[in-house]
Amino acid sequence: MALTIKEVEHVAMLARMNLSEDEKQRFTEQLSSILNYAGVLNTLDTDGVEPLTHILPAFNVFRTDTARNSMPREEILKNAPLAEEGQYKVPKIM
Amino acid sequence: MIIYETVIGLEVHAELKxxxxxxxxxxxAFGAExxxxxCPVCAGFPGTLPxxxxxxVELAIKTGLALHCEIPPISKFDRKNYFYPDSPKAYQISQFDMPVCKKGYLDIDVNGSKQRIGITRAHIEEDAGKLVHQGDITTxxxxxxxxxxxGIPLLEIVSEPDMRSSAEARAYMEKLRSVLLFAGVSDCKMEEGSLRCDANISVRPAGQKEFGTRIEIKNLNSFRALERAVEYEVKRQIEALEDGEELVQETRTWDEDKQITRSMRSKxxxxxxxxxxxxxxxxxxxSRERIEEIKARMPEMPEQAQMRLVRDYGLPEYDAAILTLSPETLVFFDDCLSRYPDAKVISNWMMGELSRLLNQSNQDISNCKIKPDDLVQMLRLIEDGTISGKMGKAVFEEMFADGKSPAIIIKEKGLVQISDEGSLLPVIEGIIQANPKVVEDYKNGKDKAVGFFVGQIMKSTRGQANPAMVNKLLKEKLDSL
Incomplete structure (x- = not known):
């Protein structure tokens, strides 16, 4: 399975990555080879096999609906590169 | 001239309670600093687990049952990836191909005609944060x-493209809100954002099978905004097509101040x-058992309540529909009805005066000062002739304004109806004597004359004269002249 440069450009755009021409070329090859490696799965006969919804055989892992104290605001905002008025400060979008 | 048909589908986000x-x-809780x-989970810190x-899940199943949906035995979560600062994980946990509810419907009533709107699916997801622009947004x-x-839980309810007008879209939204309220799954406070709506709108020449280009409108935060936005957008799309333009699939936002839709981003x-x-x-x-267990505990839904009001109390369907728009309204009605036997009289006051005063003051029936017992007391005072229906309206306004009981208001204002002949006759005679010309008109068969006399009599008794009595005595007096 070979990816096109166009597909790589699209994925890079979605991931907000600026790639050089050289990188686009290199990643197209690398990503294609990764897909080829996983492509081996396509050769398996899966007739009659239920689609897997989750890798663990677990269902319904729940917690009860009880509200508890949140983290103090100054603690949680310590991780923000910029904060102001008790809020995260980020570059404006749009 | 081409006739166009409008096609509308709605995506409603309801915050689960x-x-x-x-x-x-x-x-x-709403409104915190x-x-x-x-916490590290909802703020999207690396290494945390949901x-x-x-x-x-219980509330989602409840909603599904209320909307006649299938509840598949297995449902799962998926990541929806996008970059935006309101989503700290850079993805939203949502449901993609295995939603918790699918294939349901909602019956709506538009100007007396019933329609069934399909529900494609309803899925669970988490809400995003809130962005506030600092200072002037442009600079x-x-x-x-x-x-x-x-991380506030949402249920996104997606309809089929089954609606054909802004009135239908509004009726769907109102009905959906009442179903969610009756089911007790959401507060549905549009002004707080706990019920939000996006509309997919397209137009096509009538008779054409394929849908036109679909435009998604966001930011519809009230029934009125939904109605206006649909109307604006339909007009805009038809005008564009008439001008030979090609519409592009895009997302637009409703600008409440300018009352227009604006392009946000293209596809x-x-x-x-x-x-x-x-x-x-x-x-x-x-499991089936779980669904049955929830079903057994489902409260009365608006449609069942409507049927009950029509069947058991003989109310017109219109009244029944209005009285079941919110559970609080229905509880108020049922409470009155347990103390006063005439359903239609209660309904008239609730749909007329009460609803008018609530709208005027932008209040909700649940925090209004008039309680069912007050209304019933007033109805009894009208029934036994202490006050007239007209005086009742004035008393009702007072009750609404300061929550006093009708008996106290009547006493304070001296508002007792005058029903004895002895007091009314002199007034009637005086007015007849003072207006010989109108008496002449009456004799010449002018019906208006009676109205004039009644008006004058009511005026001179400050509205306290018993209208039925006035009519009777006036007629007798005039005919004996």
Whole structure:
């Protein structure tokens, strides 16, 4: 399975990555080879096999609906590169 | 001239009524200081894991049952990937191909004609945070982010493109709101954002099978905004087509101030969310027994209540529909009815005066000062002739304004109806004597003359004369002249 440069450009755009021409070329090859490696799965006969919804055989892992104290605001905002008025400060979008 | 048909589908986000968030124990209470209801899970810290709130699943199933949906035995979560500062994980946990509810319907009533609107699906997801632009939006380089809303549980309810007018869209939205309220799954406070609506709108020449180009409108935060936005958008799309323009699939936002829709982003950059299964959450398995158990505990739904009002109390369907728009309204009505036997009289006062005063003052029936017992007391005072229906309206306004009981208001204002002949006759005679010309008109068969006399009599008794008595005595007096 070979990816096109166009597909790589699209994925890079979605991931907000600026790639050089050289990188686009290199990643197209690398990503294609990764897909080829996983492509081996396509050769398996899966007739009659239920689609897997989750890798663990677990269902319904729940917690009860009880509200508890949140983290103090100054603690949680310590991780923000910029904060102001008790809020995260980020570059404006749009 | 081409006749166009409008096609509308709605995506409604309802905030589910829980104490805590969907994947962590932070509170969902509205109106807290920014970022005081967050933790490493909802703020998207690396290494944290979501743990599903059981109540969210229960409320979703309840909604599904209320909307006549299938509840599949297995349902799972997926990641919807996008970059935006209101979503700290850079993905939203949602449901893609295995939603908790699918294939339901909602019956609506538009100007007396019943229609069934299909529900495609309803899925569980987490809400995003809130962005506040700092200072002037055009010049500031920064936004502030409040993550309190991040992780509040939502149910997104997606309709089929079954609606054909703004009136139908509004009726659907109103009916959906009342169903959610009766089911007790959401507060549905549009002004607080706990019920939000996006509309997909397209137009096509009548008779054409294929849909036209679909435009999505966001930011519809009231029934009125929904109605206006649909009307504006339909007009805009038809005008564009008439001018030979080609419409592009895009997302637009409703500008409440200007009452127009504005383009937000075109399709090229949006809607490529690269969904994939959420590895941190095991699937949900819902057994038949669980569904039956929830079904058995379902409260009365608006439609059942409507049937009850029509069948048991003989109310017109119109009244029944209005009285079942919210559970509070119905409780108020039922409460009155348990103390006073005439359903139609109660309904008239609720749909007339009460509803008018509530709208005028922008109040809700649940926090209004008039209680069912007050209304019933007043109805009894009208019934036994202490006050007239007209005086009742004045008394009702007072009751509404300050919550006093009708008996006290009547006493304070000296508003007792005059029903004895001895007091009324002199007044009637005086007015007849003072207006010989009108008496002449009456004799010449002018009906208006009676109205004039009644008006004068009411005026001179400050509205306290018993109208039935006045009519009777006046007629007798005039005919004997």
């Amino acid at each position: 829980t104490q805590s968030k969907i994947f962590c124990s932070c509170s969902t 920014p970022n005081t209801q967050t 743990l599903l709130n059981e109540k969210v 500031t380089p920064f936004s502030l982010v409040d993550l309190n809303r991040c 090229e950059e949006a809607h490529d969310y690269r969904y994939f299964p959420e590895p941190d959450l095991p699937p949900i398995s819902i």
